[in-house]
Amino acid sequence: MNPQFEGLLPYLIAEATTWAASIEQQFLFKGQRLSPPLQERLAGFFESSIIANTMLVFVEAIQPPPFYSEARKRGIPPYDFASMEGMTFNKCVLVRSRPERSQEELVSLCFHELVHVVQYDLLGIAGFMKAYIRGWAENDFIYERIPLEVTAYKLQERFVRDQTIPFSVRAEVQGALLGIEK
Numbered sequence: 001m002n003p004q005f006e007g008l009l010p011y012l013i014a015e016a017t018t019w020a021a022s023i024e025q026q027f028l029f030k031g032q033r034l035s036p037p038l039q040e041r042l043a044g045f046f047e048s049s050i051i052a053n054t055m056l057v058f059v060e061a062i063q064p065p066p067f068y069s070e071a072r073k074r075g076i077p078p079y080d081f082a083s084m085e086g087m088t089f090n091k092c093v094l095v096r097s098r099p100e101r102s103q104e105e106l107v108s109l110c111f112h113e114l115v116h117v118v119q120y121d122l123l124g125i126a127g128f129m130k131a132y133i134r135g136w137a138e139n140d141f142i143y144e145r146i147p148l149e150v151t152a153y154k155l156q157e158r159f160v161r162d163q164t165i166p167f168s169v170r171a172e173v174q175g176a177l178l179g180i181e182k
């Protein structure tokens with residue numbers, strides 16, 4: 001990794017951790033629990049505590065964090081917040097409001113975001129941000145190659161392909177993390 005970015009990582013991880021905790025605090029009360037049909041669809045893949053404690057908040061757009069412009073000035077490449085459909089902050093999932101999104105697309109999106117809830121549950125907020133931002137920097141700042149995202153997309157695809165075969169997201173995430181943290 002470029003030494004300039006290596007030096008910025010502790011700053012980015014600390015700021016992102018504070019940000020995620022404050023977003024969760026700010027939105028948790030405004031959130032709604034997963035609807036009963038949605039809970040039912042996800043039940044074969046996530047423990048009931050994950051499904052019961054996750055809050056959805058529908059927002060106009062996912063806003064970049066307050067430290068983002070400063071981080072950009074210090075040389076980090078852009079991260080495309082504007083095109084994000086959803087973003088997870090521990091147990092709180094922000095979802096961009098899109099009336100044209102189908103129910104199936106929402107189920108698939110929620111599956112993806114709940115994989116991140118499980119990752120937060122295993123790593124803690126600081127550990128999640130460390131793995132996410134380090135994974136971003138180590139993979140040339142390419143969103144699709146962030147290991148935590150690779151896992152989330154891989155499991156989401158598996159779910160979409162055949163929803164009649166349950167599997168444990170937690171077990172899959174744990175296995176993937178052992179690979180990441182080698």
Ligand SMILES: [Zn+2]
Binds near residue numbers: 112116149152
């Ligand atoms: Zn994701």
